[in-house]
Amino acid sequence: SVMSQPALLHQPCGGDVGVPTKCRTTLQWVVLGSALVLLCLMLLMTMRPSPMTQQLHLHRISGRTMRMSQGQRRVIHNELSSVLQPSRLAAAKTSEGPVVAQPKAPATDIGISLEPMPQPRGATPSAETFEGTEELGISTAALGLATFDGIRGVVATQDVGAGELLVTVPLKSTLRVTETERNPLPEVADSYWDQAAWDTRLALKLLAEVKGPSRLPWYLRVLPSEFLTPFLWHPKQIESLQYPVLEEALRQQKKDWEGQYAALAASSPRWGATFEDFVWALSAVRSRSLRGDIAGGTVRIAAIAATLVLASLLCRSLDQSQLSLALGAMATTFTLLNRDVLLSGTSDSVSHFLLPVIDMINHHSNRATDPAYVQFNIRGQRVEVVAGAAVPAGQEVFITYRRSNDALLQYYGFVEPDNAQDVYQMPGLPDMVRSGQWPGLSPDVLDASPDVLKALETIELTREGVDAKAVQAIASLLGPQTPAGVEQAEGHALQVVVQLAQATMERWDTNLEQDLAALRTATSEVDRLILSFRVEKKKLLRAFVGSPSIA
DSSP, X not given: OOTTOGGGGGOOSOSSSSSOHHHHHHHHXXXXXXXXXHHHHHHHHHHSOEEOOOOOOTTSOOOOOXXXXXXXXXXXXXXXXXXXXXOHHHHTTOSXXXXXXXXXXXXXXXXXXXXXXXXXXXXXXXXXXXXXXXGGTOBOTTEEEEEETTEEEEEESSOBOTTOEEEEEEGGGSEEEETTOOOOOTTSOHHHHXXXXXXXXXXXXXXXXXXXXXXXXXXXXXXBSOOOOGGGSOHHHHHTTOOHHHHHHHHHHHHHXXXXXXXXXXXXXXXOOOHHHHHHHHHHHHHHOEEEXXXXXXXXXXXXXXXXXXXXXXXXXXXHHHHHHHHHHHXXXXXXXXXXXXXXXXXXXXXXXXXXXXXXXXXXXXXXXXXXXXXXXXXXXXXXXXXXXXXXXXXXXXXXXXXXXXXXXXXXXXXXXXXXXXEEEEXXXXXXXXXXXXXXXXXXXXXXXXXXXXXXXXXXXETTXXXXXXXXXXXXXXXXXXXXXXXXXXXXXXXXXXXXXXXXXXXXXXXXXXXXXXXXXXXXXXXXXXXXXXXXXXXXXXXXXXXXOBO
């Protein structure tokens, strides 16, 4: 051992004896120390489950609170059923017949909440059950399926306390994709898989399960057969939303999905799925998937630690050339450590899931007390749902997530009343400046500031007020022509936004009162969705004009 040969510690580096003992011994201590740190990290990760928390970004959509009334979680019936006829592949999903489509709680980026909400009526037992999930290793001991106000949901079959597990789903019983995953589907061209986004990849995996043989037959049986979202609406219905931003988003979605399918058909002729199949699978993914970071787990860390320990044991017997190779291997090991542990949470480590049972839990929001969470249990290789508040037996269980009404309607087919996370996006400020509506804002100044112009292309309002960055961008243009003081410049900028909001309201074909009156008498579910969306947007914009503020 090192301690039994103290003289070796003082042998100078150099000479003809291969690797100097002092250098080799120092290297041993460095390697062993690194291994010890990794082993401690592995122990900590094993002892405590790692929550699958999201880091809010665009699609992504952070946060925690929203509310949805029972009346808004309705089944979309037959107004558009003729648009999407079940194809040969879709009909193969189940021999027992598909479930009626419903605007259920969307699976969300991780960071969701789970809470009870008082029910106006009791639960009606559902014809469907969780029978068959045990074969997938899924635990639903405290839950069952029921119908609430005509909507299928998940009900507590016994009293559940705060902090108790509601559902556990093994990773092997999920559908999952990562950005760096290699193509697992032989009938899909590698070139197509490599360029496909996460939602397309997950849709392809879902379709592969449908084609069979499937390892998730119960899951396929309970998936909705149709998702009658605005993707399938007539252009006139989309135009009647009176909201250009969503209209453009829907046009872009249609273009993207059609383009993806055309590329799939051209590159992978053996795949055989129809466009209807493709839309069905993408709709399922976009309305039910969860996002989480589960890379850097114990298996990978243990492998890195073992490599370092082995390297330290070999260091004493290596000559100069062998030690060079060992140092190269160590460099590779630390590269893996940096990518898979230290950089956990980057695009290379993020997974998107379809989670049986968990994605059947309906949504409501704006609950402020003890939200529950979905977490990845590294030691158990499973996903868990934990109750954040007590759930009495017979009460429906809900997940809470954060989405604006734009996303809720586009991908999930419902509108959130008084949605705390709703936004109103107003384009048109640069055009109004160029038309000379504000003498204090010169078109020349606007064109000379491309970064500012980009920030002002769409002004976003929330329930807290206008985005502060937009106000600052406007103030930076107004500064030289307004009284001294940042506060005065921002006040003037805020009035510019108010004028833009008023101009936006003047362009509506109907006002808020007219939409409310039409909503009370609407009989078509699609009409109710359109009118509800318009009402929520107009309420938000009118509230800002009445009491402008900076978020």
